[in-house]
Structure formats: C-alpha cells, structure tokens
Amino acid sequence: MRTLIVGAGATGGYYGARLAEAGADVTFLVRPARAAKLAADGLNVRSPLGDLHLPDPPTVTADHLGEAGRFDLILLSCKAYDLDSAISDLAPAVGADTAILPVLNGMSHLDALDAQFGAERVLGGSCAIAATVAPDGAIRHMSELCSITYGERDGSRSARIEAVDAMMRGLKFQPRLSDVILQEMWEKWVFLATLAGATTLMRAAVGDIVAAPEGTALIEALHAECTIVAASSGFEPRAIVAERARAQLTAAGSTFTASMLRDIESKGRIEADHVIGDLIARGQRLAPEVSFQVLTAVYTGLKAYEARRARETA
Numbered sequence: 001m002r003t004l005i006v007g008a009g010a011t012g013g014y015y016g017a018r019l020a021e022a023g024a025d026v027t028f029l030v031r032p033a034r035a036a037k038l039a040a041d042g043l044n045v046r047s048p049l050g051d052l053h054l055p056d057p058p059t060v061t062a063d064h065l066g067e068a069g070r071f072d073l074i075l076l077s078c079k080a081y082d083l084d085s086a087i088s089d090l091a092p093a094v095g096a097d098t099a100i101l102p103v104l105n106g107m108s109h110l111d112a113l114d115a116q117f118g119a120e121r122v123l124g125g126s127c128a129i130a131a132t133v134a135p136d137g138a139i140r141h142m143s144e145l146c147s148i149t150y151g152e153r154d155g156s157r158s159a160r161i162e163a164v165d166a167m168m169r170g171l172k173f174q175p176r177l178s179d180v181i182l183q184e185m186w187e188k189w190v191f192l193a194t195l196a197g198a199t200t201l202m203r204a205a206v207g208d209i210v211a212a213p214e215g216t217a218l219i220e221a222l223h224a225e226c227t228i229v230a231a232s233s234g235f236e237p238r239a240i241v242a243e244r245a246r247a248q249l250t251a252a253g254s255t256f257t258a259s260m261l262r263d264i265e266s267k268g269r270i271e272a273d274h275v276i277g278d279l280i281a282r283g284q285r286l287a288p289e290v291s292f293q294v295l296t297a298v299y300t301g302l303k304a305y306e307a308r309r310a311r312e313t314a
C-alpha cells in the first residue's frame with residue numbers, strides 16, 4: 001500500500017517511522033526546512049517502546065509531489081492551522097482510489113477534506129499518543145500510550161479499510177479498526193477538549209489541578225459542557241467511555257497534560273479555534289440555552305495567549 005504521510009512532526013513522524021521500520025512503503029510529504037533536517041540527520045525517534053533511527057527516510061516536497069504519482073493512503077498529520085495549505089499541497093497525490101486518513105484532533109477537518117476531495121475518499125481517524133518534536137528535530141515519544149484508530153465513516157468493512165488495518169498490525173503502536181469511528185472521534189474530542197482546556201487554563205497537570213481547591217469541580221464542569229455539545233450533535237459519549245474519561249481527567253497525582261499545553265510552554269502555535277472555538281460555536285448553535293462558561297473562559301485564555309504570542313513574535 002503506497003502511503004504518503006503528510007507531516008513528519010510528532011504524530012506523523014512517530015507513526016510513519018514505525019511503518020517504515022516494518023518495511024511499509026511510506027513517503028513523507030514535508031516542507032523544505034523539515035526536508036533539509038531529515039536529509040542531514042535522518043528521522044530519529046526516542047521512545048519507551050524502542051528508539052529508532054531511519055538514516056534516509058523517503059521524503060518529497062510539494063513542488064515535486066506531482067512526479068511521485070498517486071498514493072493509496074494519505075495519513076494526514078498536520079496541525080489544524082496548517083490544514084488549508086496541507087490540503088492544497090497534498091492534492092497531486094490524490095487519485096480515484098486514494099483514501100485519506102486524518103489523525104487531527106477535533107472534527108471540522110472532515111468537512112474541509114470532504115469539500116476538497118469528496119467524502120468517499122475521507123476515512124475517520126484519531127490517535128492517542130504523547131509525543132513532541134524535540135529541539136534537535138527528533139520525535140520524542142513520552143509514554144507507552146500509543147494507538148491509532150481508523151474506520152469507514154459509515155461503519156462498513158471495506159476492502160480498503162481492511163488493507164489499512166493489515167498494514168497497521170504488529171507495529172510499535174496499538175492499531176484499532178473501528179465500526180463507529182465518528183462516535184470515537186467525538187469521544188476523543190470531548191476528552192481532549194477537557195484535558196487541553198483544563199491543563200492550559202491552569203497551566204498544570206491533572207493531578208496538580210485536582211489537588212487545588214475546586215479543581216475537580218472545574219474539570220467536571222468543563223467535561224460536562226463538552227459532553228453537552230457532543231450529545232447535541234448526536235454523539236453523546238457512551239457511558240463506559242465517559243466514566244473512564246472522568247476517572248483519567250480527575251486522577252489524583254496524575255501528570256497527564258495535553259499536547260496543547262506543551263505547545264504553549266514551547267511558545268508554539270495552538271489549535272484554539274479547531275479544538276475549543278469550534279466546540280463552543282457548535283454548542284451555541286445546538287444548545288443555545290447553555291452558557292458554556294468554562295469553555296468560554298478556556299477559549300478567552302487561549303486567544304489571549306495567541307494575541308500575546310503574535311505581539312511578541314512580530
């Protein structure tokens with residue numbers, strides 16, 4: 001299966017490197033600076049599941065993608081703020097039978113991909129991992145948490161999703177073929193928005209927040225607001241998933257944080273609109289009687305961070 005990994009950052013770099021390690025036919029679509037870094041140093045992964053050095057990872061830049069032909073699978077791993085440019089850059093790789101598997105957090109990227117390439121080409125997907133790109137360019141995988149979930153959005157078991165599943169098996173991450181991928185993407189969004197919202201608002205890990213006065217109540221209120229949006233959209237988290245999420249999000253002593261907090265701490269760009277703003281907008285449309293006060297406080301904090309970052313980097 002010819003696979004194009006769009007982005008060799010934290011997620012694309014990790015999953016793509018593990019696929020390449022196992023001999024899968026992968027090529028990374030990268031921008032010029034990342035291409036130069038990979039050419040100089042190779043693709044390095046530091047992981048509790050085993051380090052990996054790919055001395056010569058196959059890369060292509062957008063200006064040469066047309067010469068690379070069509071791909072069977074495109075694993076899209078950019079941040080949401082780069083989605084429009086990534087869509088235009090990856091377009092030459094999309095043929096009649098290409099499937100696109102996005103692993104971004106949130107949901108609205110599905111609409112953008114559908115509009116550009118047709119919904120029939122767009123799978124559902126998400127990943128659970130704690131990873132980042134270290135200052136030396138290596139992918140730093142920070143815990144054993146490491147899975148990727150994918151499925152046809154109508155729940156069918158197509159030949160192409162079975163082929164994706166076959167390629168993902170036996171590697172250094174947990175693969176999961178889902179028959180209810182939209183439900184799972186919403187559940188992940190509710191979890192992530194609560195985790196990112198609470199840990200960025202408080203600039204602290206879950207355990208630090210629950211140790212503070214009213215910390216657990218704040219996380220629970222945020223989780224409840226996110227759940228209302230999902231339920232109003234027709235994807236109320238299943239009881240067992242909601243209970244597991246609640247336990248993880250309020251665990252005493254937990255050092256769990258969201259990738260968005262890591263991005264803020266490294267003064268990077270964040271997906272404020274995609275992960276939090278979009279949730280509020282959907283909530284205001286579908287449940288206008290709810291005030292979404294905690295989500296709104298989170299969003300204001302994130303937009304203030306963006307404004308400060310823009311001012312200080314201008």
Ligand SMILES: NC(=O)C1=CN([C@@H]2O[C@H](COP(=O)(O)OP(=O)(O)OC[C@H]3O[C@@H](n4cnc5c(N)ncnc54)[C@H](OP(=O)(O)O)[C@@H]3O)[C@@H](O)[C@H]2O)C=CC1
Pocket residue numbers: 006007008009010011012029030031032033034077078079080082085086087089103104105127128129130131132133259271
């Ligand atoms: N990191 C994590 O632990 C987790 C992240 N996620 C989600 O996964 C998604 C991806 O996040 P993450 O991997 O952390 O992000 P990163 O910023 O680490 O990586 C994204 C990569 O995409 C590349 N990129 C962007 N646009 C293009 C383009 N047009 N062509 C080629 N490459 C491009 C960037 O390239 P360049 O280097 O040139 O900027 C960057 O290397 C996000 O939605 C995030 O929320 C989900 C679970 C966990």
Ligand SMILES: CC(C)(CO)C(=O)C(=O)O
Pocket residue numbers: 105127128129130191192195257258259260
């Ligand atoms: C929920 C979590 C931590 C797991 O992948 C995540 O998606 C993130 O940090 O962005």
